[in-house]
């Protein structure tokens with residue numbers, strides 16, 4: 001076995017930050033990700049010492065070659081198709097989120113010295129969270145109750161990892177944000193998604209650099225066999241309606257996002273799959289929380305730089321932009337007063353129902 005740390009999905013949002021953190025710590029990193037033009041560009045900027053192995057993890061032979069060549073001491077498994085893109089192609093997502101996880105775990109189990117397997121899961125596995133009928137924070141020992149295809153596939157993958165003979169660690173992440181204006185681009189789907197989420201749903205955000213810190217620490221900390229809840233300090237316990245407008249304002253776009261609809265207090269299933277989490281054990285073991293929510297907003301504003309001031313010149317246009325976005329939003333002219341997130345996803349993105357529902361503990 002080498003001292004390589006293999007990072008799957010190492011060019012994604014969490015992966016890029018994790019590779020950077022591991023390199024800062026002097027670890028030997030191998031990234032396994034898809035050979036795409038965008039990832040080739042990111043590979044040019046890999047930190048010194050980090051290497052790339054172009055691999056489609058849905059190809060079992062390629063996975064076997066990867067593990068036998070790299071002989072990793074640790075695998076950090078991040079590769080996935082996440083929300084909202086998953087709703088447009090749940091079938092393809094299953095191949096990477098569930099089937100490829102099973103292949104990777106099986107190949108790793110068969111290695112002469114099986115690696116530690118640090119797995120990226122999500123707070124989504126707890127299912128939809130109605131703030132009127134549930135009391136935060138979520139604890140790691142509460143049952144998984146996936147409610148849609150994303151939370152379902154993430155729960156299935158987690159069950160595969162936890163059922164393996166590998167020395168595993170599961171990190172369930174909250175809502176990952178970045179102060180890099182380019183890291184989370186605005187897209188039509190992203191704006192639509194933002195508009196459909198219940199405005200008063202609870203969201204536990206976290207800076208991607210703190211997530212990266214947690215993944216790097218989990219490769220060596222005494223946490224094998226644990227499920228750790230990874231989210232920011234208490235300042236990150238926010239509502240859905242706090243996040244988008246604050247991030248837009250930090251970019252100089254205050255007041256452009258229309259107010260969303262509140263969730264239905266009388267329907268526990270009509271909420272998104274996020275909530276505040278108890279991070280006490282994760283913080284004790286990994287010491288990863290460094291960036292507060294106010295710090296993030298200030299740093300994003302600084303990073304946006306002069307364009308922020310240029311954007312401010314357009315502030316008299318904010319009501320007009322808000323009106324356009326409202327017309328493009330999920331509930332324009334929709335009857336009722338409450339958000340219907342799954343109906344809105346079905347109407348524009350794709351079927352959100354979990355494709356292979358089953359009992360999972």
Ligand SMILES: NC(=O)c1ccc[n+]([C@@H]2O[C@H](COP(=O)([O-])OP(=O)(O)OC[C@H]3O[C@@H](n4cnc5c(N)ncnc54)[C@H](O)[C@@H]3O)[C@@H](O)[C@H]2O)c1
Nearest residue numbers: 009011012013014033034056057078079080120122173176
């Ligand atoms: N971003 C969040 O807010 C969040 C929240 C909770 C959990 N997570 C989990 O964290 C992990 C990383 O998320 P992210 O935000 O960095 O996602 P991302 O979409 O930015 O990155 C995913 C990466 O996986 C790669 N990938 C996809 N299919 C692949 C394949 N067939 N073979 C190899 N690589 C493939 C992509 O190229 C990409 O680089 C995921 O497992 C996700 O479920 C993320």
